[in-house]
Amino acid sequence: xxxxxxxxxxxxxxxxxxxxxxxxxxxxxxxxxxxxxxxxxxxxxxxxxxxxxxxxxxxxxxxxxxxxxxxxxxxxxxxxxxxxxxxxxxxxxxxxxxxxxxxxxxxxxxxxxxxxxxxxxxxxxxxxxxxxxxxxxxxxxxxxxxxxxxxxxxxxxxxxxxxxxxxxxxxxxxxxxxxxxxxxxxxxxxxxxxxxxxxxxxxxxxxxxxxxxxxxxxxxxxxxxxxxxxxxxxxxxxxxxxxxxxxxxxxxxxxxxxxxx
Amino acid sequence: xxxxxxxxxxxxxxxxxxxxxxxxxxxxxxxxxxxxxxxxxxxxxxxxxxxxxxxxxxxxxxxxxxxxxxxxxxxxxxxxxxxxxxxxxxxxxxxxxxxxxxxxxxxxxxxxxxxxxxxxxxxxxxxxxxxxxxxxxxxxxxxxxxxxxxxxxxxxxxxxxxxxxxxxxxxxxxxxxxxxxxxxxxxxxxxxxxxxxxxxxxxxxxxxxxxxxxxxxxxxxxxxxxxxxxxxxxxxxxxxxxxxxxxxxxxxxxxxxxxxxxxxxxxxxxxxxxxxxxxxxxxxxxxxxxxxxxxxxxxxxxxxxxxxxxxxxxxxxxxxxxxxxxxxxxxxxxxxxxxxxxxxx
Ligand SMILES: Nc1ncnc2c1ncn2[C@@H]1O[C@H](COP(=O)(O)OP(=O)(O)OP(=O)(O)O)[C@@H](O)[C@H]1O
Ligand SMILES: [Mg+2]
Numbered sequence: 001x002x003x004x005x006x007x008x009x010x011x012x013x014x015x016x017x018x019x020x021x022x023x024x025x026x027x028x029x030x031x032x033x034x035x036x037x038x039x040x041x042x043x044x045x046x047x048x049x050x051x052x053x054x055x056x057x058x059x060x061x062x063x064x065x066x067x068x069x070x071x072x073x074x075x076x077x078x079x080x081x082x083x084x085x086x087x088x089x090x091x092x093x094x095x096x097x098x099x100x101x102x103x104x105x106x107x108x109x110x111x112x113x114x115x116x117x118x119x120x121x122x123x124x125x126x127x128x129x130x131x132x133x134x135x136x137x138x139x140x141x142x143x144x145x146x147x148x149x150x151x152x153x154x155x156x157x158x159x160x161x162x163x164x165x166x167x168x169x170x171x172x173x174x175x176x177x178x179x180x181x182x183x184x185x186x187x188x189x190x191x192x193x194x195x196x197x198x199x200x201x202x203x204x205x206x207x208x209x210x211x212x213x214x215x216x217x218x219x220x221x222x223x224x225x226x227x228x229x230x231x232x233x234x235x236x237x238x239x240x241x242x243x244x245x246x247x248x249x250x251x252x253x254x255x256x257x258x259x260x261x
Numbered sequence: 262x263x264x265x266x267x268x269x270x271x272x273x274x275x276x277x278x279x280x281x282x283x284x285x286x287x288x289x290x291x292x293x294x295x296x297x298x299x300x301x302x303x304x305x306x307x308x309x310x311x312x313x314x315x316x317x318x319x320x321x322x323x324x325x326x327x328x329x330x331x332x333x334x335x336x337x338x339x340x341x342x343x344x345x346x347x348x349x350x351x352x353x354x355x356x357x358x359x360x361x362x363x364x365x366x367x368x369x370x371x372x373x374x375x376x377x378x379x380x381x382x383x384x385x386x387x388x389x390x391x392x393x394x395x396x397x398x399x400x401x402x403x404x405x406x407x408x409x410x411x412x413x414x415x416x417x418x419x420x421x422x423x424x425x426x427x428x429x430x431x432x433x434x435x436x437x438x439x440x441x442x443x444x445x446x447x448x449x450x451x452x453x454x455x456x457x458x459x460x461x462x463x464x465x466x467x468x469x470x471x472x473x474x475x476x477x478x479x480x481x482x483x484x485x486x487x488x489x490x491x492x493x494x495x496x497x498x499x500x501x502x503x504x505x506x507x508x509x510x511x512x513x514x515x516x517x518x519x520x521x522x523x524x525x526x527x528x529x530x531x532x533x534x535x536x537x538x539x540x541x542x543x544x545x546x547x548x549x550x551x552x553x554x555x556x557x558x559x560x561x562x563x564x565x566x567x568x569x570x571x572x573x574x575x576x577x578x579x580x581x582x583x584x585x586x587x588x589x590x591x592x593x594x595x596x597x598x599x600x601x602x603x604x605x606x
Contacts, residue, residue: 073502
């Protein structure tokens with residue numbers, strides 16, 4: 001499904017947080033990068049339909065405000081950045097809630113099947129009957145990811161999905177997401193802090209700073225020393241590995257950041 | 262070691278059915294024991310015969326006029342408070358939320374006190390109608406007040422809880438004020454009402470609480486999955502397509518009606534609404550399809566046992582059930598908290 005954002009602006013109170021954002025994402029992995037407070041989460045929340053911004057958000061050409069609520073929430077999955085829930089639910093039950101749109105009083109076999117399959121793909125099926133409040137932070141994060149995936153959405157928004165995941169899980173998660181998005185034609189938009197992960201797994205990178213898009217394009221085009229210096233205020237070496245993927249090695253901060261708010 | 266998703270899931274849920282079944286049985290047993298116990302003990306046979314309308318006339322009179330209304334009232338009020346507490350904790354995302362801690366019981370107490378001090382005695386039989394009516398009116402008013410205060414600040418759960426606590430203090434001090442100006446007789450009536458008591462229970466009153474329960478439970482049941490999903494956090498719930506604000510308001514109105522109906526006939530028995538949901542959560546977790554029924558049964562059981570105990574403490578007299586509830590509930594609750602191995606909130 002094609003996601004288009006036109007001239008999106010939003011302010012929580014008076015200070016604008018998003019200032020005329022435009023971007024297009026289509027059937028691939030789009031990574032949104034940028035320093036803390038750049039507005040990445042706000043942008044994803046707007047796209048998820050949880051805030052009322054100015055400007056337009058289109059899914060396959062239809063304004064999300066004109067879409068049927070149920071169709072919209074069925075088409076889109078959103079993984080918030082908030083700490084995952086610690087409710088007294090087993091992992092199985094929590095993941096099952098991701099299929100809320102199709103749950104009846106009696107849980108259907110199809111729903112159970114999908115939940116179990118996704119838990120298997122994420123390697124958390126062993127945890128099925130443990131409760132959320134006795135999991136580690138990373139395990140809980142995996143549960144939230146599973147929750148987002150079981151909906152089998154057409155648009156998947158993930159706000160820093162690799163939070164608290166170990167190295168192997170981070171890589172596996174993106175391998176899996178790429179596989180699924182190629183397979184099921186999912187459009188994934190993810191906020192990410194790890195530039196090397198973005199370089200390796202994103203097809204398209206959008207760089208945000210202070211509520212604006214400062215650069216966008218393929219990883220090779222976007223991830224440059226100049227960009228990193230001007231956006232993050234960090235000196236970094238960027239080389240290209242044998243697969244043609246940029247590698248970023250931060251060297252030092254280019255001095256204390258001036259615009260700390 | 263490949264097992265079917267269906268088996269794993271039924272492994273998770275079958276435990277919960279067992280807990281619900283056990284608690285259901287416990288409620289039935291304590292209900293019967295409650296009817297049996299009193300100044301003149303009845304046998305199980307006598308109780309069953311009387312309930313079926315087959316026993317002798319004394320047994321029949323004791324059961325139908327005195328014991329059954331009280332025993333049934335304990336069960337329906339316990340269930341109502343259990344559900345009210347469970348849903349309140351769910352929508353407010355707060356383990357301390359309950360009709361008691363948010364001032365709703367205190368508001369009912371104020372309404373009742375107002376009736377005793379300023380109204381009762383003016384009209385004959387007024388106590389029968391005026392006291393519960395006043396209690397209902399003020400507890401419902403309290404719920405609305407909490408809601409409107411909270412709504413001013415966009416309904417965050419913290420504001421609702423803080424507004425409730427503020428109202429708790431307000432109503433408590435207004436009760437104190439009424440007690441201060443009351444005559445000795447009025448004071449006695451107020452205090453006795455505040456203790457909580459089943460002694461004014463009649464079958465029509467039981468029927469009212471029962472009907473309210475029967476009407477409200479299905480409405481909660483229809484939203485069971487949504488209420489469960491609310492525990493994932495507002496953002497997640499919204500992105501699953503739930504209109505979170507609307508769900509909260511709806512649940513809050515239902516809780517208000519349930520609480521107001523329950524407390525207006527029996528006085529302040531608030532502790533049940535706080536404890537029953539916690540016990541239920543420890544046993545079956547927060548899937549509403551199990552959490553809500555078990556909270557109801559747990560509340561019913563606690564109050565039923567308290568009712569039995571209130572008759573045994575002082576032989577021949579009925580000890581106020583509100584006091585008995587706390588005496589039984591608190592140690593039980595502490596035991597559950599200390600025994601558990603993990604965090605439940
Ligand atoms: N609920 C809120 N109310 C007021 N201001 C907010 C709120 N949420 C975020 N902001 C502000 O909006 C700006 C953008 O925040 P946002 O969460 O979108 O940043 P981000 O790019 O996701 O940052 P991070 O990398 O730290 O997650 C920040 O300046 C933040 O302080
Ligand atoms: Mg963020």
